[in-house]
Amino acid sequence: MHSDYARDYAGGMSYIADSERYSSMPYVRCGNSGLLLPRVSLGLWNNFGNDRDFETQRAIVRRAFDRGVTHFDLANNYGPPPGSAERNFGEILRQDFADYRDEMIISSKAGFDMWPGPYGEWGSRKYVLASLDQSLKRLGLDYVDIFYSHRPDPNTPMEETMGALVTALDSGRALYIGLSNYDAAQTTDALAILEDMGVPLLIHQPRYNFFDRRLEDGLLDVLRENRIGSIVYSPLAQGLATDRYLNGIPDDSRIRLTHWLDDSVVSETYLEHARALNEIALQRGQSLAQMAVTWTLRHPEVTSSLVGASSVAQLDANLDAALAAPLTAEELAAIEPHAVHALVDAWLSE
Ligand SMILES: NC(=O)c1ccc[n+]([C@@H]2O[C@H](COP(=O)([O-])OP(=O)(O)OC[C@H]3O[C@@H](n4cnc5c(N)ncnc54)[C@H](OP(=O)(O)O)[C@@H]3O)[C@@H](O)[C@H]2O)c1
Numbered sequence: 202m203h204s205d206y207a208r209d210y211a212g213g214m215s216y217i218a219d220s221e222r223y224s225s226m227p228y229v230r231c232g233n234s235g236l237l238l239p240r241v242s243l244g245l246w247n248n249f250g251n252d253r254d255f256e257t258q259r260a261i262v263r264r265a266f267d268r269g270v271t272h273f274d275l276a277n278n279y280g281p282p283p284g285s286a287e288r289n290f291g292e293i294l295r296q297d298f299a300d301y302r303d304e305m306i307i308s309s310k311a312g313f314d315m316w317p318g319p320y321g322e323w324g325s326r327k328y329v330l331a332s333l334d335q336s337l338k339r340l341g342l343d344y345v346d347i348f349y350s351h352r353p354d355p356n357t358p359m360e361e362t363m364g365a366l367v368t369a370l371d372s373g374r375a376l377y378i379g380l381s382n383y384d385a386a387q388t389t390d391a392l393a394i395l396e397d398m399g400v401p402l403l404i405h406q407p408r409y410n411f412f413d414r415r416l417e418d419g420l421l422d423v424l425r426e427n428r429i430g431s432i433v434y435s436p437l438a439q440g441l442a443t444d445r446y447l448n449g450i451p452d453d454s455r456i457r458l459t460h461w462l463d464d465s466v467v468s469e470t471y472l473e474h475a476r477a478l479n480e481i482a483l484q485r486g487q488s489l490a491q492m493a494v495t496w497t498l499r500h501p502e503v504t505s506s507l508v509g510a511s512s513v514a515q516l517d518a519n520l521d522a523a524l525a526a527p528l529t530a531e532e533l534a535a536i537e538p539h540a541v542h543a544l545v546d547a548w549l550s551e
Contacts, residue, residue, distance in 0.1 A: 216297035219267035226269025226523055231430030231504045234403050236377065238306065238505045240498060240523035242272035242432060247459060248511045249289050250280035257512070259293050264513045266301065268520050274406075274432070274507055275340070276310035276351055277332045283315055287339035295341055305346070309336040310381060312351025324354030324362035333369055347403060348375035350391075352382040359387075363394045370400065377403035381434075385419030392427055402429055404504070409433035409497050411442050411478065411540040413549060421502050430504035433497050437508060437519075441466060441545050442493035444479055453511070466545045474539040481535050487525060490515070494522035496536060 228237035243265045249258050262273070279286030287309065298305065311332035314322040322328060333348060348369045350362050369375040380391055380402065388405060395402050405424060409416040416433065424431055437443050439462055440455050446467045456462045475489070482492035497506045510516035528536070543549035 216263055218263075218301060222267050222269050224269075226520070228271075229430075229504050231404055232424070233428035234377070234401065234430065236306070236403065236430075238272050238430070238432065239270050240505060241270065241494060241520050242274060242505045242507045243270050243516070244274040244434060244507045244509050245286045245290055246274075246276070246279045247455060247461070247509055249286040250282065251285040251289070252281055252458075253511075255289060255292070258289055259297065260513050261510055261516055262290070262293050263297060264516055265520070266298070266305075268517075270520065271304060272306040272308070272432075272505065274308045274434075275336075276313070276349075277315050277336050278313050284335070284339055287336055291339055291341040302342075307340070307342065307345050308347035308349060308379070309333070309340070309345045310349035310351035310379075311336075312349070312354070312381070323352075324350060324357040324365075326361050326365040326368075329362060329365035330368060333374055337374065344373055345375050347377045347379050349379040349381045349406060350383075353380075353384075353387045353391075359390055360394050363391055363398065363400075367395070367398050367400050379404040379406055381406035382408070384415070385423045388420060388423050388429075392423075392429075402427075405429055405431045406434055406507070407431060408435050409503070410436050410438040411474075411493060411496065411536075412438050412542065412544040413546065414540065414542040415549070416500075421500060424502040429502075431502055432505040432507045433503055434507045435509075436494050436497040436506045437490055438493070438545060439509075441471070441475065442478070443490035444475075444488060447472065447475060447479060455511075471544055474541055474544060477539045478536065481532060481539075485526075485528075485532060487522070488518055490518055491522040491525060492528075492536075494519055495525045495528060496533075496540070498522075499528060499533070 227240045231238050275287050275290060311329045315332055320327045350366060354362060366378040370378060383391060392402060407416050407420060445454055450456050450467060479489045482489045494506045497503060508519045
C-alpha cells in the first residue's frame with residue numbers, strides 16, 4: 202500500500218503549503234519556555250501505521266499544516282507495526298515538507314516496548330538513547346524538537362532516565378525534553394533532578410479527557426507551580442468523547458480496527474452520558490468532539506490539545522475547536538455530572 206505507489210504518485214504532486222496557514226490558529230507559549238505551540242496539535246499514534254492508506258495519511262498531515270498545525274507528535278512504537286508511523290511520517294516529510302522543517306515541531310518518545318530483550322523498553326540510558334537514534338533514522342531527521350520519556354520506570358533510577366534525556370539535548374539530537382505519563386509526585390522528583398542538572402523541562406504530556414481526569418488530581422498544581430506547559434493526549438477519549446458511537450459501532454472505527462478499545466466500552470451508562478454531553482455540545486453550536494477539545498483547553502496549564510484523526514474531515518472539525526469560545530460557567534456545570542472519571546477505563550479507579 203505504502204512506498205512504491207506513494208513514491209510514483211509523488212512525482213507529479215508537489216506540495217506548496219497554504220500561504221494563509223498562520224492566519225487563524227492561535228499559538229500559546231509552552232510554560233515559561235520560548236516555544237509557542239498551536240492550540241490543537243496532531244498525533245500519529247493510530248491512523249499512520251502500515252495498516253492505513255498512505256495517501257490519506259499524507260492528506261491529513263498536509264491539511265493540518267495548511268491550517269497552522271505546526272506540531273506533530275510521534276513515538277518509537279506508533280504503528281502498527283511499531284516504528285511504521287515514524288517511517289511513514291518520515292516519507293511524508295521527505296516528499297512534501299523538505300522546505301518546511303524549520304516551521305515544524307516534531308516530537309518522539311521512548312519508554313514502551315519496542316524491541317526484544319532487556320534493552321527494548323522502559324528507562325535505561327541504553328534503551329532511551331538507542332531508541333532515539335532509531336527514531337531519527339526512521340524519520341530521516343538529524344534531530345527531533347521534543348524528546349520524551351514516555352513513561353516512568355520504577356526500576357531505573359530517575360537520575361539515569363533524566364540523564365539520558367539531557368544527553369539527547371547536549372548531543373543535539375533533541376531541542377527540548379518532555380515527560381509523559383508521570384504522575385504529580387514522579388514529575389516533582391524528575392523536576393528536582395533536572396534542576397540539579399541545570400536543564401529545564403519543556404512540557405508534560407498526560408492523558409486528559411471527560412473520562413480520565415487524573416490530571417486534575419495534583420499534576421495541574423505541579424505544572425502551574427513550576428511553570429511547565431502541557432499537551433494533553435487523547436482529548437477525544439479515542440473517539441468515545443465524540444458522536445462516533447452514539448448509533449452503533451461503525452466498521453471503520455477504532456473499536457473495530459484496533460485492539461486499544463473493544464465493544465464493552467459502549468455500555469448503556471456510557472451512552473447515557475455521551476448523549477447528554479452531545480446535547481450540551483449541540484446547544485452551544487459545537488459537535489461533541491469539538492466541545493471535548495474545548496473542555497481540555499480550559500485550564501491555563503494546558504498549552505495544546507493533542508488530537509488524532511482518521512480522516513481530513515475529522516481533523517478539520519477538531520481544528521475548529523481551537524477557535525471556539527470558552528465554555529461558560531453554566532456549560533461547565535452542565536458537563537460536570539457527565540464527565541465521569543473512569544467511565545470507560547475501569548482500571549482508572551483501581
Ligand atoms: N503519551 C502517551 O502515552 C500517548 C498515548 C496515547 C496517545 N498519545 C498521543 O495523543 C494523540 C492522540 O491520541 P488519540 O488518537 O487517542 O486521540 P483522540 O483525539 O482522543 O482520538 C482520536 C480518534 O477519535 C476519532 N475522532 C477524531 N476526530 C473525530 C471527530 N471530529 N468526530 C468523530 N470522531 C473523531 C477517530 O476515531 P476513528 O479512528 O474511530 O475514526 C480518531 O482516530 C496520539 O496520536 C499520540 O500522539 C500519547
